[in-house]
Structure formats: C-alpha cells, structure tokens
Amino acid sequence: MNWICSTCGAQQEASEQAPECCPICEDARQYVGWAGQQWTTLEELKGRHRNVITEEEPGVWSIVTEPTFGIGQRAFLIRTEEGNILWDCIALLDDQTVRAVEELGGIGCIAISHPHYYSSMIEWSDAFGGAPVWIHEDERDWLQRRSGAVRLWVGDTASLPGGATLIRCGGHFNGYQVLHRAVALFAGDQPQVAMDRRWTSFLYSYPNMVPLGAEAVQRIVAALEPFEFERLYGAFPGKTIREDAKGAVRRSAERYLQAIGSSLTDFTESPQQLVVELYVRDVRASTEFYQRLGFQVERAEEHFVALNWERSRLLLEEIPGQPEPPSTVVANMRILVPDVNHYWTLCQELGLRVIKPVDDRYYGLRDFTVVSPDGLGLRFATPI
The missing domain is CATH 3.60.15.10 (Ribonuclease Z/Hydroxyacylglutathione hydrolase-like)
Known part of the structure; x- marks a missing residue:
C-alpha cells in the first residue's frame, strides 16, 4: 500500500x-x-x-x-x-x-x-x-x-x-x-x-x-x-x-x-549612491533602453524622465538640438548587480559597444563596461 x-x-x-x-x-x-x-x-x-x-x-x-x-x-x-x-x-x-x-x-x-x-x-x-x-x-x-x-x-x-x-x-x-x-x-x-x-x-x-x-x-x-x-x-x-x-x-x-537590514544589491551604503543627470536627444527611446536593462520609471513627463536602480537615480532630460554622443566615453555609471554574467549577455544581445569586456579585476569586482545610446558608460559589476 x-x-x-x-x-x-x-x-x-x-x-x-x-x-x-x-x-x-x-x-x-x-x-x-x-x-x-x-x-x-x-x-x-x-x-x-x-x-x-x-x-x-x-x-x-x-x-x-x-x-x-x-x-x-x-x-x-x-x-x-x-x-x-x-x-x-x-x-x-x-x-x-x-x-x-x-x-x-x-x-x-x-x-x-x-x-x-x-x-x-x-x-x-x-x-x-x-x-x-x-x-x-x-x-x-x-x-x-x-x-x-x-x-x-x-x-x-x-x-x-x-x-x-x-x-x-x-x-x-x-x-x-x-x-x-x-x-x-x-x-x-x-x-x-x-x-x-x-x-x-x-x-x-x-x-x-x-x-x-x-x-x-x-x-x-x-x-x-x-x-x-x-x-x-x-x-x-x-x-x-x-x-x-x-x-x-x-x-x-x-x-x-x-x-532584514539588507538591499537587493547590498554592496553600497545609501550615502555612496549618486544621482546621474543626462541630456538626451530622444527621452522616450532612451527610457525604453534603460528599462530593458532593469531601470524602473519613477516619474515621467513629456521631456523628462526619472529612473531608479535600487537607491541610485538616473534623470533623463530631452534637449532640442542635442548633438550626437561623442565617440569616446568620459564618464561611467557603475551598477552593482547580483549576476554580472546575465547583464553581459543582455548587453551583447542589445548590440552595445564594449569598452571593457567582462573579466575579474584586481580591485575585487567582476565587471564590464559598455556604452549606452546616449554616450553614457555603463559598468556592470559583481563583487568577486
């Protein structure tokens, strides 16, 4: 039985x-x-x-x-x-x-x-x-x-x-x-x-x-x-x-x-988080791109969108006549994630230009850097 x-x-x-x-x-x-x-x-x-x-x-x-x-x-x-x-x-x-x-x-x-x-x-x-x-x-x-x-x-x-x-x-x-x-x-x-x-x-x-x-x-x-x-x-x-x-x-x-006293990334303290303000040519297209990476929209207006990633914020403002992004990156936004390999695959699927391929770094992170359509360097990283 x-x-x-x-x-x-x-x-x-x-x-x-x-x-x-x-x-x-x-x-x-x-x-x-x-x-x-x-x-x-x-x-x-x-x-x-x-x-x-x-x-x-x-x-x-x-x-x-x-x-x-x-x-x-x-x-x-x-x-x-x-x-x-x-x-x-x-x-x-x-x-x-x-x-x-x-x-x-x-x-x-x-x-x-x-x-x-x-x-x-x-x-x-x-x-x-x-x-x-x-x-x-x-x-x-x-x-x-x-x-x-x-x-x-x-x-x-x-x-x-x-x-x-x-x-x-x-x-x-x-x-x-x-x-x-x-x-x-x-x-x-x-x-x-x-x-x-x-x-x-x-x-x-x-x-x-x-x-x-x-x-x-x-x-x-x-x-x-x-x-x-x-x-x-x-x-x-x-x-x-x-x-x-x-x-x-x-x-x-x-x-x-x-x-329970942690966070979704739990890699940085709140005072270390930065607000990044970015001038863009097409705020709607830029918003859709960052959402695909995992950013969340917290406020949206006709020419302005505020996004967040945990406690970090990215502000997009559409400026008429904004020139094409420069061919070189002068600033990165570092984003700490639980699984950097997942985002490496996602960014490759999106066809983003790679500045640094994914690898383990001497400073204790496994990371990579790509360029967004707006010219912003995005460095995704996971502590080793």
Whole structure:
C-alpha cells in the first residue's frame, strides 16, 4: 500500500505497514501534525474529498481538493500545442478527475516546484501514460516514491514542450523550480503571493516562519530577471497577481531585504549612491533602453524622465538640438548587480559597444563596461 502523509500529502513507497515518519514533515521547513504522524490512503481520500477544476484564464485550469487536504495547494493544468503540462500536484486523483483532465487534453508532462508538493505525482503520471515528471537533480534525495517516469535535470533552466521553461531559483529548497510560459509565472511557494495580491515574500520555512537570507533572495531575483511575466500564479487558491507581476516581485524583494537590514544589491551604503543627470536627444527611446536593462520609471513627463536602480537615480532630460554622443566615453555609471554574467549577455544581445569586456579585476569586482545610446558608460559589476 502506498501510504499518504496526512500533513503534507506526500505518497510513500509501497509497504504493508505505515512508515514510522514522513521525512518531508520531519524537516525544519515542514512540521509533524500536532497529533503526531498520521497516515491515510488514496482510497480513503476518494471517500471524503473531491477535486474542483476552475478555468483561471484561457488554457490554464487550477485543480483544488475540497475539503482542503494536507497543505492545501492547487495544481495547474496548462494547455500547450505540444501537450498539456501539470504544474505542481495534489494527493487526490479519482476517476472523475481523470475524465475531466482527459476532456481538457490529458497530461503530456508534469513538473513540481519542490518536495512539499510531490504528493501523489507518480499516481498522476501512471494515470496519464507514464507522463514524465520533471524534478531538479538537487531534490533527488527528497523523492518519496521512485519511478522511471521521474526525469531529473541539472543546470539553471530546462525547456519543456510548448515553449515553457523551468527555472531553478534555489532558496526555499536548493533545487526549487518555477515554470515560465508566455506572460505567466507559476511559482508555487516562491515567490509567495501575499494576501493583498500586490506583493510577494520569501521564506525558508512558511509554517515555521523562518526567513530566507539576503543572498538567497538576490539569487531568486537574478534567476527571474531574464523572463518577462505579467501574471504570477501562487500555490494557493486565489493567490494570483494578474498584472505587473514581475515588478511586484522586484519591489517585494527590495522591501523584504530592507526589512532584514539588507538591499537587493547590498554592496553600497545609501550615502555612496549618486544621482546621474543626462541630456538626451530622444527621452522616450532612451527610457525604453534603460528599462530593458532593469531601470524602473519613477516619474515621467513629456521631456523628462526619472529612473531608479535600487537607491541610485538616473534623470533623463530631452534637449532640442542635442548633438550626437561623442565617440569616446568620459564618464561611467557603475551598477552593482547580483549576476554580472546575465547583464553581459543582455548587453551583447542589445548590440552595445564594449569598452571593457567582462573579466575579474584586481580591485575585487567582476565587471564590464559598455556604452549606452546616449554616450553614457555603463559598468556592470559583481563583487568577486
């Protein structure tokens, strides 16, 4: 019998007697129920619960168990032209759910954010023709039930059918992964959508309220930076940010880090930050360029735009008849970032003229310098 933990919903390897403990719940990020370790079975769940499938947007459905069981997360069925993806998982799978999912196109592959949502993923895989289950290699030891359907992957990103991408963020778990497709990010627990659905947060343990450190949050933001997303689907029913989700994650990370006495870069003190004022020929074109690099607009007028990067500010003023930028750079704006290699790739994609290629410097930074269309030198750097 494949016992299911009543607290986290993780299904175990087959055994005649219930296991003594659930390794996932024994971990500091989870907890053993107040009444001690309790077990159930899939058959018992079928008699007490049902799944509700809700269309969240065209081609995306959430699947939620009612009454709530275990952690209470929702799974998502994501339709693609190359087969549907099941994102995250829930413990209950019954005949009615199988029929409903088949009517929506079935399941081509499964991907799970982290061990807390492994639940009955092998049951789901078996029910849909052995659909591969994508798990990051770093979470191999957390697998509670083995199967040839499990596909362990390594690295920072992996491509799934239909243009979807798995992104390893780390943080909550070393191999924590999120799913990006089109303009939506399916995040599970991290970034966790807050109750007001305008902010997110980051924790090592949610039930035990243990925060993540600054470096982990910086890595999460850096991992998500290359991807554009307007919507963010969190783990729990209703926990969805439907507009400007990427901006919400970045603002939330800065707020979180400030609350724990850090910042998104945490490399310089506030008095060291400078305000750079730049005269430009076309303020709209210049603004679009700096936004692509990650600057945020804080004020915009017809001929003037104020942008910021953490606590640094860049002011653009359009001057009629402004001459072409000089062929040589006379000043740089240094921008400290968590991952300089990402920005090196981005600047190459933008075709910017390189003054100094990326390299480790004797002064303790890995950096590079490029020229903006306005003639401003931009030096991106990460401490070694």
